[in-house]
Structures are given as C-alpha cells and as structure tokens.
Amino acid sequence: MKSSLRKLRGLAAHHRSDSKEKRRDLHPRAQLDELAQASEDMQDMRNCYDSLLSAAAATTNCAYEFSEALRELGTCLLEKTALNDDEESGRVLLMMGKVQFELQKLVDGYRSHITQTISTPSESLLNELRTVEEMKRQCDEKREVCEYMLAQREKGRFKNSKESFSPQQLQTAQEDYDEEATLFVFRLKSLKQGQSRSLLTQAARHHSAQLSFFRKG
Numbered sequence: 001m002k003s004s005l006r007k008l009r010g011l012a013a014h015h016r017s018d019s020k021e022k023r024r025d026l027h028p029r030a031q032l033d034e035l036a037q038a039s040e041d042m043q044d045m046r047n048c049y050d051s052l053l054s055a056a057a058a059t060t061n062c063a064y065e066f067s068e069a070l071r072e073l074g075t076c077l078l079e080k081t082a083l084n085d086d087e088e089s090g091r092v093l094l095m096m097g098k099v100q101f102e103l104q105k106l107v108d109g110y111r112s113h114i115t116q117t118i119s120t121p122s123e124s125l126l127n128e129l130r131t132v133e134e135m136k137r138q139c140d141e142k143r144e145v146c147e148y149m150l151a152q153r154e155k156g157r158f159k160n161s162k163e164s165f166s167p168q169q170l171q172t173a174q175e176d177y178d179e180e181a182t183l184f185v186f187r188l189k190s191l192k193q194g195q196s197r198s199l200l201t202q203a204a205r206h207h208s209a210q211l212s213f214f215r216k217g
Helices: 002-083 087-159 167-216
Strands: none
Touching: 002 087, 002 167, 087 167
C-alpha cells in the first residue's frame, strides 16, 4: 500500500514538474509564433507597397507619354492651320489643335493626382515600414546574442570553457531581447492597422481624381 502511494506521489510530482515546464515554454513559444506572424505581416506590407508604387509609376509613365503625344498632335494641327488656305478648314484645325492642348492639361492634372494620392502616401508609409524592418533586424541580432551566450554557457559546463556567461548576464540579454521583440511587434501591429485605413483613403481619393478626369475629358 505504501509502495503504491509512493508511486502515485511520484507520478503527481512528475506531472506537476511537466506542467511547470510547459508553462515555462508557453511564453517563449507564443512569443516566437507572434514574431513569426509579425515578420510575415511585415513582408506582406512590403510587397503591397512595392506593387502599389510599381503600378503608380507605370500609370504615371503612360500618362506622361499620352500627354506628350497630345502636345505633338496639337502642335502639328496648329502648324497645319497656318498652311491651310481654306478659312473654314483652318478654323476646324485650330479648334482641334486647341482641344489637344486642353486634353493635355487634363492628363497632366491626372498624372499629378497619381503622385498625390498614391505615390507620395505610399512612400511615406514605406519609410515607416523601413523603420520597423530595422527594429526587426535589431531584434534578430539580440536573439542571436542570447543564443550564443546560452550555447557558450552550456559548452562551458562540459568543457570548462573560459568563455562563459553568468546567469545574470543571460537574464539581462534575454530581457533586452524580450523588450526589443515586444516593441517590434507592437509597432508592426500599429502600422498594419494604419495600412488598411490608408489604402482605403488612397483608393477613394484616386477614384475621385479618375472620375474628375473622365468627366472633363
């Protein structure tokens, strides 16, 4: 009977020990998962802004080429006006030439709106993202320091290595890493929340510019 009780107590103690180990592992595991998700979100945001800026640049270039084509066409028509002896035909050519320049102004205005509504805000948010990316880099460096210190400490236990670190040094490094990781995740989440609002605002303003362009055109 006593032997059975001792076995039960031993199992209970072992279970409590396992539970404590799991509780100790829970936070680091959760932290790693959170960091992994934050890193994935950060890359998604980077891809989003890169694609948006690329599309804006392509649209701006097309608008510029269209504007130049309208200018050349308008210039050509006005030159033909001076060479035309028919007064009625001359008036028509003059009117069509002026229309090309009016259209050119509209296209240039739309091209300017692309910069204002898409390119400039995206560049601003991309700069903020670069700051967060730098925070992630520092976080990774501090994690590597912790891993190195722990590895050297474990190595020192078995090989009497001179390069070892005290528990206090390890704790300080771990706390430094935890603080950097927490700050990185918080900043990234905040930036991600702002991204949704910003994209909606950019899209709405750009759509308004498009409607204005096509109505006037």
